[in-house]
Amino acid sequence: MAIDPVCKMNVVPEKAAAKEEHAGQVYYFCSANCHKAFVTEPQKYVAGVPKGKA
Numbered sequence: 001m002a003i004d005p006v007c008k009m010n011v012v013p014e015k016a017a018a019k020e021e022h023a024g025q026v027y028y029f030c031s032a033n034c035h036k037a038f039v040t041e042p043q044k045y046v047a048g049v050p051k052g053k054a
């Protein structure tokens with residue numbers, strides 16, 4: 001189980017609406033909107049996600 005870094009929702013990687021690699025880590029998103037928000041300002045969101053839990 002991964003965590004959508006934008007809305008903090010649990011996301012099943014196989015069912016994620018989008019995914020993005022940032023600084024060597026892959027993040028999964030519940031929706032295209034969350035993905036878009038992340039790619040616009042990734043540094044705003046990555047700090048809130050505990051590393052190694054994806």
Ligand SMILES: [Zn+2]
Nearest residue numbers: 004007030034
């Ligand atoms: Zn989301």
